[in-house]
Amino acid sequence: MITLGIIGVVAAITLPSLVSKYKDKELTTRAKKAYSSINQAVQLYQSKNGTPGDATGLWDVSKTSAEVAQEFSKYFNGVRYCKNKHQKACAHFYDYKIKYNSIWVDENDTMLESNLNSYPKIILNDGTIIVVAQRSTCYEKVMQQKQDEYGHIIKDEDGNILYFETIIDYCSYVYFDTNGPQLPNQFGRDAFLLDGTTSGIVIHPWAKTGGTSLKSILSGGEMSYTDYKAGEKFDF
Numbered sequence: 001m002i003t004l005g006i007i008g009v010v011a012a013i014t015l016p017s018l019v020s021k022y023k024d025k026e027l028t029t030r031a032k033k034a035y036s037s038i039n040q041a042v043q044l045y046q047s048k049n050g051t052p053g054d055a056t057g058l059w060d061v062s063k064t065s066a067e068v069a070q071e072f073s074k075y076f077n078g079v080r081y082c083k084n085k086h087q088k089a090c091a092h093f094y095d096y097k098i099k100y101n102s103i104w105v106d107e108n109d110t111m112l113e114s115n116l117n118s119y120p121k122i123i124l125n126d127g128t129i130i131v132v133a134q135r136s137t138c139y140e141k142v143m144q145q146k147q148d149e150y151g152h153i154i155k156d157e158d159g160n161i162l163y164f165e166t167i168i169d170y171c172s173y174v175y176f177d178t179n180g181p182q183l184p185n186q187f188g189r190d191a192f193l194l195d196g197t198t199s200g201i202v203i204h205p206w207a208k209t210g211g212t213s214l215k216s217i218l219s220g221g222e223m224s225y226t227d228y229k230a231g232e233k234f235d236f
């Protein structure tokens with residue numbers, strides 16, 4: 001009986017870990033496939049339009065997110081285009097949110113998640129969802145508030161908010177979720193952010209939207225993330 005008890009305890013400890021590793025491996029495979037599909041679609045656009053190395057027309061900043069997403073959907077096989085959740089058979093793809101790659105809080109230390117439900121969505125035949133969010137320009141210098149790794153605004157000794165200048169050189173945000181509404185719905189695991197640039201697509205560098213994790217995945221490494229419960233307060 002003692003031996004059986006020990007075996008049961010060991011199984012209770014190791015089984016969840018094994019299941020998690022298996023799920024991460026599955027999601028890693030799906031991330032590679034989805035990234036490849038998006039990259040191939042951009043290249044197909046360039047080929048058909050005679051603009052190799054130039055995707056300015058694809059991410060046309062004079063167009064709306066809906067117009068760009070609908071045009072982009074033409075370069076995938078077997079897709080569904082949902083302009084919004086009110087279209088037939090589209091509501092299911094809008095009824096969820098996505099957690100950040102690691103803890104990100106608001107001013108009350110409530111752990112946040114991202115809501116992409118106001119944008120048009122492209123649904124691939126394997127269940128991957130692609131969201132295109134257009135910007136108004138492909139290049140601008142902006143001043144941004146300094147924040148720590150959790151999202152707290154950083155101030156100087158006099159209480160003044162600190163800023164830094166950064167350059168935004170992309171035309172569109174291109175999100176993708178490799179298994180749609182299914183869990184875990186977290187950046188760096190089944191969701192990632194790319195930038196649509198004048199030359200194609202690149203991985204968005206911010207770790208919170210899965211940039212670090214996706215780079216690791218595509219280079220043969222493992223995904224990286226910190227799980228948390230959105231909506232709850234984080235105890236610092």
